[in-house]
Amino acid sequence: xxxxxxxxxxxxxGGKAEGNAGMKSLLGGKxxxxxxMASLGIxxxxxxxxxxxxxxxxxxHDRKHPDDLRSQVEEGVAILxxxxxxxxxxxxxxxxxxxxxxxxxxxxxxxxxVLNIGLNEDTVKGLIGSGGDKRFAxxxxxxxxQMFGDVVLQVRDDDEDPFEELLHAKKKARGVExxxxxxADDLEELVGxxxxxxxxxxxxxxxxxxxxxxxxxxxxxxxxxxxxRAEAYRRLNNIPGSWGTAVNVQAMVFGNMGxxxxxxxxxxxxxxxxxxxxxxxxxxxxQGEDVVAGIRTPQPLxxxxxxxxxxxxxxxxxxxxxYAELVTIYKNLEDHYxxxxxxxxxxxxxxxxxxxxxxxxxxxxxxxxIAAEMVESGMIDEKTAVLRVDPEQLxxxxxxxxxxxxxxxxxxxxxxxxxxxxxxxxxATGKIxxxxxxxxxxxxxxxxxxxxRVETSPEDISGMHxxxxxxxxxxxxxxxxxxxxxxMGKSCVAGCGDLxxxxxxxxxxxxGRTLKKGDFLSIDGLTGEVIEGKIPVRPSEIxxxxxxxxxxxxxxxxxxxxxxxxxxxxxxxxxxxRTNADSPTDSTVARRFGAMGIxxxxxxxxxxxxxxxxxxxxxxxxxxxxxxxxxxxxxxxxQQADFEGIFRAMDGLPVTIRAxxxxxxxxxxxxxxxxxxxxxxxxxxxxxxxxxxANLSESNPMLGHRGCRLGIVYPxxxxxxxxxxxxxxxxxxxxxxxxxxxxxxxxVGHVEELKLQRKIVEDTAKAVFEEMGARVDYLVGTMIELPxxxxxxxxxxxxxxxxxxxxxxxxxxxxxxxxxxxGRFLPYYVELGIYPADPFARLDxxxxxxxxxxxFEKGRAxxxxxKVGICGEHGGDPSSVAFCHEVGLNYVSCSPYxxxxxxxxxxxxxxxxxxxx
Ligand code: ADP
Ligand code: MG
Ligand code: MG
Numbered sequence: 001x002x003x004x005x006x007x008x009x010x011x012x013x014g015g016k017a018e019g020n021a022g023m024k025s026l027l028g029g030k031x032x033x034x035x036x037m038a039s040l041g042i043x044x045x046x047x048x049x050x051x052x053x054x055x056x057x058x059x060x061h062d063r064k065h066p067d068d069l070r071s072q073v074e075e076g077v078a079i080l081x082x083x084x085x086x087x088x089x090x091x092x093x094x095x096x097x098x099x100x101x102x103x104x105x106x107x108x109x110x111x112x113x114v115l116n117i118g119l120n121e122d123t124v125k126g127l128i129g130s131g132g133d134k135r136f137a138x139x140x141x142x143x144x145x146q147m148f149g150d151v152v153l154q155v156r157d158d159d160e161d162p163f164e165e166l167l168h169a170k171k172k173a174r175g176v177e178x179x180x181x182x183x184a185d186d187l188e189e190l191v192g193x194x195x196x197x198x199x200x201x202x203x204x205x206x207x208x209x210x211x212x213x214x215x216x217x218x219x220x221x222x223x224x225x226x227x228x229r230a231e232a233y234r235r236l237n238n239i240p241g242s243w244g245t246a247v248n249v250q251a252m253v254f255g256n257m258g259x260x261x262x263x264x265x266x267x268x269x270x271x272x273x274x275x276x277x278x279x280x281x282x283x284x285x286x287q288g289e290d291v292v293a294g295i296r297t298p299q300p301l302x303x304x305x306x307x308x309x310x311x312x313x314x315x316x317x318x319x320x321x322x323y324a325e326l327v328t329i330y331k332n333l334e335d336h337y338x339x340x341x342x343x344x345x346x347x348x349x350x351x352x353x354x355x356x357x358x359x360x361x362x363x364x365x366x367x368x369x370i371a372a373e374m375v376e377s378g379m380i381d382e383k384t385a386v387l388r389v390d391p392e393q394l395x396x397x398x399x400x401x402x403x404x405x406x407x408x409x410x411x412x413x414x415x416x417x418x419x420x421x422x423x424x425x426x427x428a429t430g431k432i433x434x435x436x437x438x439x440x441x442x443x444x445x446x447x448x449x450x451x452x453r454v455e456t457s458p459e460d461i462s463g464m465h466x467x468x469x470x471x472x473x474x475x476x477x478x479x480x481x482x483x484x485x486x487x488m489g490k491s492c493v494a495g496c497g498d499l500x501x502x503x504x505x506x507x508x509x510x511x512g513r514t515l516k517k518g519d520f521l522s523i524d525g526l527t528g529e530v531i532e533g534k535i536p537v538r539p540s541e542i543x544x545x546x547x548x549x550x551x552x553x554x555x556x557x558x559x560x561x562x563x564x565x566x567x568x569x570x571x572x573x574x575x576x577x578r579t580n581a582d583s584p585t586d587s588t589v590a591r592r593f594g595a596m597g598i599x600x601x602x603x604x605x606x607x608x609x610x611x612x613x614x615x616x617x618x619x620x621x622x623x624x625x626x627x628x629x630x631x632x633x634x635x636x637x638x639q640q641a642d643f644e645g646i647f648r649a650m651d652g653l654p655v656t657i658r659a660x661x662x663x664x665x666x667x668x669x670x671x672x673x674x675x676x677x678x679x680x681x682x683x684x685x686x687x688x689x690x691x692x693x694a695n696l697s698e699s700n701p702m703l704g705h706r707g708c709r710l711g712i713v714y715p716x717x718x719x720x721x722x723x724x725x726x727x728x729x730x731x732x733x734x735x736x737x738x739x740x741x742x743x744x745x746x747x748v749g750h751v752e753e754l755k756l757q758r759k760i761v762e763d764t765a766k767a768v769f770e771e772m773g774a775r776v777d778y779l780v781g782t783m784i785e786l787p788x789x790x791x792x793x794x795x796x797x798x799x800x801x802x803x804x805x806x807x808x809x810x811x812x813x814x815x816x817x818x819x820x821x822x823g824r825f826l827p828y829y830v831e832l833g834i835y836p837a838d839p840f841a842r843l844d845x846x847x848x849x850x851x852x853x854x855x856f857e858k859g860r861a862x863x864x865x866x867k868v869g870i871c872g873e874h875g876g877d878p879s880s881v882a883f884c885h886e887v888g889l890n891y892v893s894c895s896p897y898x899x900x901x902x903x904x905x906x907x908x909x910x911x912x913x914x915x916x917x
Pocket of ligand 3: 746
């Protein structure tokens with residue numbers, strides 16, 4: 001049942017209004033703000049808003065209106081006639097109306113608006129009589145027939161707008177270029193042609209009756225709520241279909257009546273940098289959409305907005321009184337709404353009218369600066385400042401960026417080659433290399449490189465590290481390349497199917513061009529664009545101050561604003577934020593971004609470095625325990641050295657180290673040549689080695705011999721790793737640092753597995769502490785990443801001092817879908833709305849989330865002080881962070897560059913607790 005109130009129409013105008021800014025769900029954003037402006041005494045053409053309830057009722061009742069709507073609308077028109085002077089449909093003094101859509105959330109350009117309603121052969125003459133000239137009257141008329149024909153009568157074509165075609169033909173016949181060059185007579189003819197077109201396409205005459213026009217436009221707005229464009233937009237932006245749109249009926253004011261008229265848009269602060277300056281554009285003698293439609297080039301609003309040396313004339317110069325009034329109004333609006341406003345205005349015969357105000361959309365840079373400056377000036381409180389910045393937007397502040405001018409020039413010059421997935425934001429430019437070795441080698445020589453691969457694998461890690469950016473032709477947003485790149489904070493464009501990569505010839509073919517190894521290429525990970533040649537890149541100032549230390553905090557206003565907001569956020573959040581880091585460098589970076597420890601240190605990433613892989617392979621391929629022990633003895637000092645570095649970087653903070661996790665096969669060579677080379681090193685026959693490698697291959701490795709199953713079968717591996725951890729811990733503790741190791745056993749499904757592994761860890765710790773004559777405190781715990789572990793978490797907690805939800809694997813195993821193979825169908829699932837988002841990026845609350853909640857509750861029931869965190873990719877996703885806060889986890893852990901996002905998201909979660917909106 002659709003609920004609907006008695007009152008369906010809310011009037012505004014003449015310094016009063018029945019609605020206000022708090023009524024957005026009933027009046028839509030546009031209507032509520034028009035009412036608010038009217039009450040503030042700001043000049044707004046009078047009008048009224050039909051409620052969203054009527055839209056919903058209409059949708060639910062076979063496109064009929066509630067009985068009393070007609071009388072309320074007629075009364076509304078009568079009131080605005082009185083206020084504006086003029087009569088709707090009157091031949092001598094006609095009042096024209098606009099019908100404007102406006103939902104609770106702004107949906108720019110998604111629904112329709114019709115201007116100049118009420119024109120016909122009689123009223124157009126009246127318009128000429130009442131101040132306008134003939135050209136103006138017919139210009140308004142032809143715009144009206146065009147808009148009404150398109151929006152209401154649906155006279156449209158898939159490729160070409162048939163009205164535009166007629167307009168074009170008319171200009172051609174008259175030998176003119178601009179719409180404004182057409183004469184009044186031309187436009188009058190055009191109206192006739194438009195109407196003939198409507199008759200031809202619809203079989204009916206164009207409606208001349210103003211009331212028929214008005215109701216047609218109102219219904220068209222209701223219907224536009226359900227159009228495909230609007231539906232797609234709502235799905236993408238999580239806007240419920242049940243909200244409906246309001247309809248605003250408003251008296252027209254004219255910016256196209258002559259050279260003392262204009263129309264424009266403005267922001268009360270710079271929407272891209274956040275700078276506190278009034279910023280906007282206007283067009284003289286123009287109506288509504290002209291400014292954004294790009295028919296003529298708009299002029300800057302004020303003198304400060306003019307390009308140096310330009311001949312443009314600003315509104316400030318041409319309409320000084322209106323400009324002064326506009327300045328007073330914008331300050332008033334910003335003070336009133338306590339936020340940056342995006343406004344629309346029209347000037348008719350040097351009289352200013354406001355047509356819209358709303359909170360302006362802004363970049364991450366602007367969001368942070370505006371929030372920081374508004375809280376400093378006392379305009380908003382600290383909570384509001386924190387909530388004003390969308391956590392996801394923070395990532396923009398950390399990315400290297402292309403010099404904007406240089407990039408535009410490149411694209412204008414035809415250098416855009418292709419577009420892929422914007423998998424790892426950031427700009428990168430460098431020379432093309434096709435494999436990891438070249439990337440490492442060239443980078444060592446000081447070259448900047450872009451690693452171009454069909455797809456990447458763990459063996460490419462060092463090359464990915466060395467590269468400025470990564471470009472792949474295959475793989476989705478959660479492909480190896482994408483996940484690793486985001487973790488590293490590297491630019492990545494993935495799944496760019498247009499690339500034809502040939503490793504053999506060292507060539508890349510794309511859009512008819514052939515690029516070779518060593519040629520310059522630029523990728524924009526924020527947009528997915530792949531551009532030929534070099535484009536200068538600037539590092540983020542925050543990275544320059546915090547990480548590179550190449551800039552001081554005093555020099556960077558962006559950094560100071562960022563710090564201001566982050567400090568405020570930390571004051572509100574209760575959830576801890578740790579990082580996933582495998583090296584001392586990553587640990588340091590994360591710490592500077594505010595990480596409170598390491599939630600996941602993957603030991604296997606260390607195995608690929610330099611010659612280590614040889615010792616690792618020797619260990620894997622050993623055929624006897626003694627042989628394995630010998631190889632492990634070689635790995636031990638290397639692992640120990642790594643852990644020492646990490647413990648030093650994390651002095652005073654907990655470090656969770658995960659025992660070996662991936663299937664051993666991943667470490668082995670696969671090509672014949674590589675196998676032969678390894679055979680020579682290990683002094684075994686190539687054939688024997690091939691057999692050994694083949695023996696280790698599995699048909700489903702992700703569910704195979706991996707995780708703690710390795711340590712169960714080869715306890716000496718766990719023992720070696722534990723020894724490396726504890727020896728490192730004691731060494732660093734002796735240096736005076738505070739070391740807090742947490743040893744984490746992966747892929748446990750049964751408590752007995754953990755019991756066995758825990759004993760090895762504890763026995764090793766005891767032995768090491770005795771040998772070294774010193775001890776450190778430590779914890780042993782497990783990852784919860786199998787459904788069985790979540791279901792038996794009460795039993796597992798008997799043996800675990802902490803849990804860390806490994807939600808990547810938990811998602812794979814709970815949903816029964818392989819992350820590596822999901823690229824072929826998962827995007828389609830998301831498009832269809834089966835899953836609202838990629839479950840590997842945003843935690844699937846109803847499924848995986850239940851396992852997390854159950855695991856948490858069962859674990860705490862056994863052990864009330866159980867430390868619980870999460871270490872999947874989800875740890876850096878704001879919606880998932882909010883969920884973790886809700887469940888009551890101790891911390892989330894995410895990649896270093898996501899740490900600020902998680903901190904802010906955790907603050908939002910704490911501030912929004914209990915609120916319903
Ligand atoms: P959108 O939501 O797409 O911005 P609007 O309802 O704001 O659509 O209208 C589109 C354009 O028409 C805007 O530029 C607006 O300024 C102009 N417009 C709307 N109503 C009137 C009016 N009553 N008088 C003059 N211009 C109007
Ligand atoms: Mg608008
Ligand atoms: Mg796992």
